[in-house]
Structures are given as C-alpha cells and as structure tokens.
Amino acid sequence: MTAPLLLAEFRDPDTLLAATRRAREAGLRDLDAHTPFAVDGLPEALGLAGSRLRPVMLLAGLAAAALTYALCWYGGVVSYPFNTGGRPLHTWQVFLVLCFEAGILAAAIAGFVGFFVANGLPRLHDRVFAAHGFERASQDRFFLAVADPQADADGLAALLDGLAPLSVRAVDA
Amino acid sequence: MSAAGEGLLPPGLGYGQLVGAVADPLMRGRMGRWYWTAFAAALLLTLVLVGSIVWLFIEGIGIFGNNTTIVWGFPIANYVWWVGIGNAGTLISSMLLLTRQPWRAAINRFAEAMTLFAVSIAGLFPILHLGRPYLSYWLAPYPNTMLLWPQWRSALVWDFAAIVTYLLFSVMFFYIGLIPDLATLRDRAQSRTGQVVYGILALGWRGSARHWARHDAVYRAMAAMAVPLVVSVHSVVGLDFAAGLMPGWQETIFPPYFVVGALFSGFAMVVVLAALMRWGFGLQSLLTARHFEAMAKVILAASVIMAISYGTEWLMSWYGGERAERSFLRHQLAGSDALLYWGMIACNVGAPQLLWLPAARRSLPVLIGISLLVNIGMWLERILIIWDTLSHGYLPSMWRPWHVTVWDWALLAGSLGFYALLFLVFARVLPVVSMHDMGKLRHEEGGSR
Numbered sequence: 001m002t003a004p005l006l007l008a009e010f011r012d013p014d015t016l017l018a019a020t021r022r023a024r025e026a027g028l029r030d031l032d033a034h035t036p037f038a039v040d041g042l043p044e045a046l047g048l049a050g051s052r053l054r055p056v057m058l059l060a061g062l063a064a065a066a067l068t069y070a071l072c073w074y075g076g077v078v079s080y081p082f083n084t085g086g087r088p089l090h091t092w093q094v095f096l097v098l099c100f101e102a103g104i105l106a107a108a109i110a111g112f113v114g115f116f117v118a119n120g121l122p123r124l125h126d127r128v129f130a131a132h133g134f135e136r137a138s139q140d141r142f143f144l145a146v147a148d149p150q151a152d153a154d155g156l157a158a159l160l161d162g163l164a165p166l167s168v169r170a171v172d173a
Numbered sequence: 174m175s176a177a178g179e180g181l182l183p184p185g186l187g188y189g190q191l192v193g194a195v196a197d198p199l200m201r202g203r204m205g206r207w208y209w210t211a212f213a214a215a216l217l218l219t220l221v222l223v224g225s226i227v228w229l230f231i232e233g234i235g236i237f238g239n240n241t242t243i244v245w246g247f248p249i250a251n252y253v254w255w256v257g258i259g260n261a262g263t264l265i266s267s268m269l270l271l272t273r274q275p276w277r278a279a280i281n282r283f284a285e286a287m288t289l290f291a292v293s294i295a296g297l298f299p300i301l302h303l304g305r306p307y308l309s310y311w312l313a314p315y316p317n318t319m320l321l322w323p324q325w326r327s328a329l330v331w332d333f334a335a336i337v338t339y340l341l342f343s344v345m346f347f348y349i350g351l352i353p354d355l356a357t358l359r360d361r362a363q364s365r366t367g368q369v370v371y372g373i374l375a376l377g378w379r380g381s382a383r384h385w386a387r388h389d390a391v392y393r394a395m396a397a398m399a400v401p402l403v404v405s406v407h408s409v410v411g412l413d414f415a416a417g418l419m420p421g422w423q424e425t426i427f428p429p430y431f432v433v434g435a436l437f438s439g440f441a442m443v444v445v446l447a448a449l450m451r452w453g454f455g456l457q458s459l460l461t462a463r464h465f466e467a468m469a470k471v472i473l474a475a476s477v478i479m480a481i482s483y484g485t486e487w488l489m490s491w492y493g494g495e496r497a498e499r500s501f502l503r504h505q506l507a508g509s510d511a512l513l514y515w516g517m518i519a520c521n522v523g524a525p526q527l528l529w530l531p532a533a534r535r536s537l538p539v540l541i542g543i544s545l546l547v548n549i550g551m552w553l554e555r556i557l558i559i560w561d562t563l564s565h566g567y568l569p570s571m572w573r574p575w576h577v578t579v580w581d582w583a584l585l586a587g588s589l590g591f592y593a594l595l596f597l598v599f600a601r602v603l604p605v606v607s608m609h610d611m612g613k614l615r616h617e618e619g620g621s622r
Contacts (some may be wrong), residue, residue, distance in 0.1 A: 007182040013616050017258045034380040035385065036357065037610070040617070051390040075323070076322065080322045095558040100405055105342060109341075111394055121376045121384075126379055145381075
C-alpha cells in the first residue's frame, strides 16, 4: 500500500522553493516537485542525491573508444595489413579520429538511454496525472508533492501557512 | 536581475503567456496563405530532388559536370556547405548553454532543428556522389564474406564516422531538449489527436524535480561533448582536403578554417530562419532586436577570422615558394574563375564589415541581406576550393575546365527545397522556441506571475 499523495500548488517557483524547504525541515519524507522548467536550487531543497549518469557516460565513452582502437588495430595491422604508400601499419594518429567519434557517440547513447532508464520513462500513467489541474504543471504552475504516510492535507496546509498555496489536496490514486 | 538579460523578454509576460506565445500558433491549427505557398514551392523542389536522384541512379554520375580531373564538383561542395550549416545549430545551442548566454533560450530549438535537417541532407551527397551508392555500407566495419576491412586511413571513412556520430548525437540532443515541451503541448492540446500524438512523444514526462535534475545533468554533459564533436566534424571535413596532396589543399590551417567557416555560414542561416520564423509565427515578442544584434556580432567576428584565414592562405602559398602553389594562387586570384573568387571575398569579408555600424546590426533587412550574401559566399568558397585546386594541379596536362549541368543545379535546388519542406513541417508541428528554457530565463530574470 503506497502512501497517499498530497499536492500543494503554487503560482511561482520561489514560493515552491520556500515551501519545499519548510516541508523538509518539518521532517516530511518522499518529497518531489513538478515544475514546467528546471528550478535552480530545487534539487538541493529536496535533498536529492547527485545524478550518477555522468560517470556512466564517461565509462561508456572510454570503453567504446578503446574498443574502436582495438578494432582499427586488428583490422589494419593483423587481419588485413595493407601497404598505403609505405606508411606504417599501426597509424595510431589517424585511429584516434575514429576513437574520438565512437567515444562521443557511445557516451551520448549511454546518457540518452540512462536518462530514460533512471527516470522510469516512458511510462503510460502516473497517479499525479489524476490530480485536477495538473496539466498546468507543464505550463505555469509549480507543485510540491508529498508521499509521506505521516502527512495529511490539513497538516500540510497548516505547515505551508503564509506561503499562499493555490490549493493543497490529496490525490485519489 | 542581470543587465545581460535586458530586452530579451517582453516585460510583464507571465509563464503562462510565454507558453501561449509559442504553443498557441501550433494549436490554432490554421496556417496562413504564405505558409501553404511556401509549402507548395518546397514540395515542388523536393520532387525535383527526388527526380534528380532517380535519374542519377538510372544514368550514373555522368549526369554531373564532373570529369576525370574535376572529380568532386557540385556534390562534394554541396556536402561541405550543408555540413557547415548543420554544424552551427548544435554548436550555437551547446556553446551558448555552457557560457550561460541568456539570448540562447529563444533560438536554440530551431538552431538544433536546422542542424538535424542540414546534416541529414549533407550526408546524402557523398553517397549520391559514389558511383555505386548501393555499396555505401562498405564504409562500415562489418563481418563480410570478402574478408575486407574499411581503410582506416581514408578520410572518407573518417567522414562517415563523423557524420553518423553527429547526426545521431544531434537527434538525441534535440529530443532530450524537446521532451518537456512535448509534455506542455500534450497538456495544452485541445484535440484528441494532439493529446494522443504529443502524449506518446512526451513519453510520460511529468516535470518531476528528480527528472529535471537528470535532464539537466545529461543535457549539460551532452552540450559539453557537442562542442568538441562539432569541431571534430568539420575538422574531418577539412582533412578530406588537407590530406589530399594538391596545391591549395595541403594546408595545416584547413581544419580550424573549416570550423570557423561552418560557424559563419551557420549563424547566417540562423539569422535568416529566425527572421522568417519571427515574421511567420508572430514571435516578435520572443525574438527581439537584442537576439539579432548578438548574432550579428558573431557573424562579424567570424568574418574577420575568415579574412585572416584567406590572408594566411595567400601568404603561405607565396612564402612557401613552391612553384605549383604560387601558380595556383595566381590562378585563384586572376585565373578563369577569379570573378567568382572575388565575389566570394566580397560576400564573406566585405559585406559583413557593415556590421561594425550599430545601426546596421539593428536593421533587420540589412542583417538578412548580409546573411544571405554570407551563405552565397560560403557556397562559392566550397565550390572554388574544389574547382580551383582540381583544375590546376601539379600536372598541367591534366588541367581541365569545368562545366555545370542542369542536374548539378537541380540537385542543389532540390536539396534547398527539401530543407525548406522539413523546416516548414517542423515549424507546424513542434514548438520553434524552447518553452522550458524561456520559462527558466523568465525566472532567472526575476519576473514572476
């Protein structure tokens, strides 16, 4: 049984930030926010751990570059040595061009795929979509989402007193 | 908040109105007469492209003006020109993101779209120029019954790797940037079709702060990779020439010179398209005089670097003292196609100097005129690099004049038409300005509500 989802709706990102800090200080857990654009400072206010996608991208890029180098070396030196105007067979300088391109491509693919896997997307439905007025989360409204079993709508509204949320309600799952 | 952002956003426009300014023209569903006229013209030219390609496949590359001396001609010049235009979009988008330029928000989306379409078209030309285009997959390393490997030392293989990487990279970069805006369109769409189509494309994006954090991490990392990638792509194109042992080609300046040339023609193309978008979709409030002035300054700077590059080429040809190089330089400056060469100098170096005047940078007609001249000038540069060198190599008995055939022109015009068609479709179905970047800019500039 998942905890009920509470949504507090705000008109601007700065109030959302203040509300997020308050909710976190009050010890509420499983906080999230839904905003139409990336709000500076929001990951810190929510206490999100840094993304691990970049190291993955780096590793994928380096691995692909190394693999490409091995491919060039094997193809050009071992499997099919071909004398082009007396140039050495192991021409590492030009192999690096291909290693660079392959490395960038693999890092980008790793980032692209990792982004979707880590986010759990694509996804057909999420319970926040059931919330009335949630379609404005992608336009001009800023939502604080609380999925803490200890919290309820009245308590959250009392906590956010003075920040003038447009609404505070529980979403029917 | 910051003075740098002044004049980039219409005052007093809230987040909702910003989204509306971009999304509403898409949702209204009716395009004006200008749109359909342009669409019909672009479609007609696209048919010319298809017709030329079919005729090329039937008849072979003898339909072009290429001969045994001028082996490259129009197709490769078009390729280099299109890649150049394609280079600028991702470079603009990523470089301006990394350097935190507030004027990026309004132009990055269609600059990226411009890249995608231009690179796709560019990639066609080397394949079409192969005598046996159906064997183009031989460039890729794959286990084959002939037990052959691609020639890793060949610039053609580098080209293949660079273009494929760049195209796939640009698609991913474009799509990641587009997802939040697709969600906005899904939520704003009135029609069922719109909701379903944009809903599928948005992949269930719900603007979660966790997702945004990853979006930011991946997008910025990709932007940081895009800059060296773009530099490598046009450097590789420059190496196609520099690795050839011909007078006028074998120069170490080629890779950076090609990269700047790409930036130059790309920015000029962005100016032209931005002006068209602004007029066609009523985006005057989002694409302001400040944007055009910033782009004008980049064009001016690139033009000065081009001038230095031309000067360096001349100096090195003379100073190097080799007879073939000096003879080539004389041919370039005073030979049979010197008029085209001086036309190129006038377009690339002369015309942009007007932009030193603040009044010229702020005048849209002047800026568009200069941008069109720059694009023509850069195309002349691409074709002259090929014609001049190949028609005036080391062996005078191989010197040949060049001819242009109707199919050369048809393929070039057709590619322009296809480009326009892709862009018109893009502008009709996807937001031409990045709405989430505009929202973020609005927040950073301290505007609320």
